[in-house]
Amino acid sequence: MSIRKLLAIWIFFVSIVVSIIGFHSLAVQSDIGYWIMAGSLILISLSCHASGIYSYLTKKDGKNLMMVLYGSVILTIASMSFYIPDVLDLRPWEIYARIPDQFFFALIMLLVGIFTSYLSFRPYHNYSKEGAQSGALYVLHVTILLTLLPLFIIIFNIIFRGAGGITYEFLTEDIVSMGEQGGVYPAILGTLAMIALTAIIVLPLGVGTAIYLAEYARKGLAVRLIRTAVNILQGTPSIVHGLFGYAFFVLIVFNGQKCLLAGALTLAILTLPIVTRSAEEALNAVPGDLRDASLALGATKWQTIRKVVVPPSLPGILTGTVLGLGRAAGETAPIMFTAVYFSGAGTPNSLLRPIQALPYHLLSLYRLVGYRDVENQAWATALLLLIIVLGINISAIIVREKYRQRF
Amino acid sequence: MIKKILGILKDDGECVYKELPNGMKMRIEDFDLWYGKTQALKSVNMNIKKNKVTAIIGPSGCGKSTLIRSLNRMNDTIPSVRTEGQIWLDGYDIYDDTADCVDIRRKIGMVFQKPNPFPFSIADNIYYGCQVNGMKVDKDEVVKRCLKQAAILDEISDRLGDNALSLSGGQQQRLCIARALAIEPDVLLMDEPCSALDPIATAKIEDLIHELKKDYTVVIVTHNMQQAARVSDYTAYMYLGELIEFGKTKQIFENPKEESTEKYITGRFG
Ligand SMILES: Nc1ncnc2c1ncn2[C@@H]1O[C@H](COP(=O)(O)OP(=O)(O)OP(=O)(O)O)[C@@H](O)[C@H]1O
Ligand SMILES: [Mg+2]
Numbered sequence: 001m002s003i004r005k006l007l008a009i010w011i012f013f014v015s016i017v018v019s020i021i022g023f024h025s026l027a028v029q030s031d032i033g034y035w036i037m038a039g040s041l042i043l044i045s046l047s048c049h050a051s052g053i054y055s056y057l058t059k060k061d062g063k064n065l066m067m068v069l070y071g072s073v074i075l076t077i078a079s080m081s082f083y084i085p086d087v088l089d090l091r092p093w094e095i096y097a098r099i100p101d102q103f104f105f106a107l108i109m110l111l112v113g114i115f116t117s118y119l120s121f122r123p124y125h126n127y128s129k130e131g132a133q134s135g136a137l138y139v140l141h142v143t144i145l146l147t148l149l150p151l152f153i154i155i156f157n158i159i160f161r162g163a164g165g166i167t168y169e170f171l172t173e174d175i176v177s178m179g180e181q182g183g184v185y186p187a188i189l190g191t192l193a194m195i196a197l198t199a200i201i202v203l204p205l206g207v208g209t210a211i212y213l214a215e216y217a218r219k220g221l222a223v224r225l226i227r228t229a230v231n232i233l234q235g236t237p238s239i240v241h242g243l244f245g246y247a248f249f250v251l252i253v254f255n256g257q258k259c260l261l262a263g264a265l266t267l268a269i270l271t272l273p274i275v276t277r278s279a280e281e282a283l284n285a286v287p288g289d290l291r292d293a294s295l296a297l298g299a300t301k302w303q304t305i306r307k308v309v310v311p312p313s314l315p316g317i318l319t320g321t322v323l324g325l326g327r328a329a330g331e332t333a334p335i336m337f338t339a340v341y342f343s344g345a346g347t348p349n350s351l352l353r354p355i356q357a358l359p360y361h362l363l364s365l366y367r368l369v370g371y372r373d374v375e376n377q378a379w380a381t382a383l384l385l386l387i388i389v390l391g392i393n394i395s396a397i398i399v400r401e402k403y404r405q406r407f
Numbered sequence: 408m409i410k411k412i413l414g415i416l417k418d419d420g421e422c423v424y425k426e427l428p429n430g431m432k433m434r435i436e437d438f439d440l441w442y443g444k445t446q447a448l449k450s451v452n453m454n455i456k457k458n459k460v461t462a463i464i465g466p467s468g469c470g471k472s473t474l475i476r477s478l479n480r481m482n483d484t485i486p487s488v489r490t491e492g493q494i495w496l497d498g499y500d501i502y503d504d505t506a507d508c509v510d511i512r513r514k515i516g517m518v519f520q521k522p523n524p525f526p527f528s529i530a531d532n533i534y535y536g537c538q539v540n541g542m543k544v545d546k547d548e549v550v551k552r553c554l555k556q557a558a559i560l561d562e563i564s565d566r567l568g569d570n571a572l573s574l575s576g577g578q579q580q581r582l583c584i585a586r587a588l589a590i591e592p593d594v595l596l597m598d599e600p601c602s603a604l605d606p607i608a609t610a611k612i613e614d615l616i617h618e619l620k621k622d623y624t625v626v627i628v629t630h631n632m633q634q635a636a637r638v639s640d641y642t643a644y645m646y647l648g649e650l651i652e653f654g655k656t657k658q659i660f661e662n663p664k665e666e667s668t669e670k671y672i673t674g675r676f677g
Contacts, residue, residue, distance in 0.1 A: 218486050219486070287523070288484075289519065289521060289523035290523060290525060290526075291484065292481060292484060292519065292523065293519065293523045293524075293525065293583070293586075294525070294535070294539075295481065295484065295508075295512060296479060296481060296512055296516065296517040296519075296587075297512070297513075297516070297535060297536035297539065297540075297586065297587070297590055298509055298510070298512045298513030298536065298539065298540050298590055299509070299535075299536075299539040299540075300509050300539070303539045307535070307538075307539070308525060312526055
């Protein structure tokens with residue numbers, strides 16, 4: 001391996017470490033002093049100089065001086081870092097946007113680190129096109145990583161803090177003394193019952209609408225109106241669904257009584273657009289050739305839909321429905337006015353009685369933190385909710401992969 | 408619109424009946440078809456004789472598929488399509504408002520240009536037509552007979568339970584032919600049924616067409632001149648949506664009246 005490549009690898013390695021330090025400091029708000037930042041920038045700068053000068057000496061080509069130039073820019077930034085607060089004149093802004101030095105430094109380290117590691121592909125591939133190519137690929141990978149990172153941080157955080165609270169007692173008992181003791185057994189059952197009931201309501205409605213849209217409606221004004229309505233429904237904040245559910249279902253239909261059915265109806269309205277959309281997509285994915293084949297054999301349109309179009313799109317329909325239900329399972333706003341009590345509802349035993357549910361339990365515990373000793377219980381509830389929602393989503397993926405139809 | 412309302416008011420028995428000359432199965436009369444604003448068929452007139460094979464030839468895009476799909480009202484599935492004129496089947500106008508598409512398609516089977524088997528088992532593919540039409544038949548018997556007629560039984564007799572999509576393109580096409588035979592239509596429409604087949608399978612299909620002539624009326628679209636000459640009794644030559652020439656196959660190939668027909672048949676087209 002040539003010295004040029006070794007230098008490039010060294011730059012890559014150093015800049016990755018720098019960006020990780022920057023990211024870590026951003027994530028957990030730990031201090032970054034002037035010296036750490038200036039030091040790491042100077043290290044990067046010197047390495048870039050070394051790489052650039054070495055390649056220029058071995059092969060006199062103007063392109064090779066790129067890294068030298070870049071190294072000088074970094075050196076300038078590093079030397080400015082002592083003055084940054086004054087140079088940018090951050091002080092007068094402080095009341096509006098508090099940007100502490102450490103935040104600013106961490107951000108610079110993160111960005112410079114990522115950019116330098118991207119640049120290091122150039123000298124490694126001797127400034128050829130391939131260098132630009134693999135550098136771009138690398139940046140895409142970094143983007144993916146940055147997208148997934150929050151997800152992993154959240155999941156590990158919740159598992160880490162919640163696992164201790166999940167005990168036999170927690171899973172099998174009702175809430176005792178405002179959640180300080182006891183468990184969430186009725187809330188688990190309540191959430192599951194609510195999801196099941198929502199599914200029963202939403203499946204026929206959603207699939208029916210989708211079949212109408214995909215198979216019967218000519219592409220005219222009516223279809224556009226229905227589709228716009230579905231989109232608006234999807235864009236509506238869930239708290240609005242909750243208030244509507246309260247104003248309509250609870251107050252008018254059920255005489256002011258919060259109940260399981262009112263909550264499920266509200267959640268059904270919330271998930272309806274998701275189910276309709278995915279079902280319509282699944283139906284549209286069935287090739288038109290098959291419809292023609294069936295019609296040409298003397299089948300009616302309805303026979304065609306029932307026997308040829310719907311069966312292969314069932315996995316898609318189910319996946320969409322389950323994903324929608326996964327979302328519904330975690331919602332608090334639509335059920336808090338329509339269906340749930342924090343305590344005292346017991347295990348669900350009637351459609352017309354209120355229930356307890358995990359998301360609302362979590363919200364209530366969060367409100368009590370500071371007044372009561374419920375933090376562990378709250379984390380455990382969060383973990384349980386996460387498990388249920390992830391479980392629902394994973395089962396959707398399994399169904400889809402197992403029964404996916406290829407044409 | 409008024410015609411439509413009248414059509415609804417009419418009793419089933421009251422639809423227009425027009426005796427076709429002896430030996431004639433279908434008659435296309437002043438038939439026009441538009442896709443939106445573009446006219447794809449221009450005043451086509453043509454007779455289809457019973458128990459004969461009629462071939463439709465012509466350059467790509469001239470409207471062969473459009474015409475053959477008009478014969479069993481498959482074009483109804485395309486929203487932008489508008490038609491004028493009549494197509495008579497056994498004396499009844501299939502474009503009359505009282506006509507029942509499902510019934511028409513039950514009597515006029517079709518094999519499409521691209522093979523389109525259902526994602527079911529091979530046997531279920533064949534049985535599907537009988538099932539939706541409520542025909543009381545022995546499934547095994549129908550499946551075996553139709554596959555044999557379509558010259559594919561020997562190749563796949565041990566795979567009848569397999570998904571039809573696992574077949575090769577040519578096998579799929581023969582399966583589609585077998586599927587069309589299962590509902591025992593009066594007329595069989597075939598849109599380039601051999602374009603995906605090798606010479607051996609093609610020869611088998613051509614033999615099959617000869618066989619079918621005894622019981623069925625066959626209309627076939629083909630790009631292959633030799634095939635048209637071999638299998639058909641009558642030939643129609645189309646160009647740019649118009650029927651240029653129609654007559655006995657022998658006459659069309661040996662002594663065409665129109666210059667355009669001759670050029671196309673001898674390959675000096677362009
Ligand atoms: N669904 C459609 N919408 C609009 N125009 C169409 C449609 N189908 C066919 N056409 C047009 O109608 C004309 C006739 O098409 P058609 O498919 O009948 O040709 P064809 O003779 O079968 O050609 P080929 O030999 O290539 O199959 C063509 O100009 C085509 O572009
Ligand atoms: Mg065609």
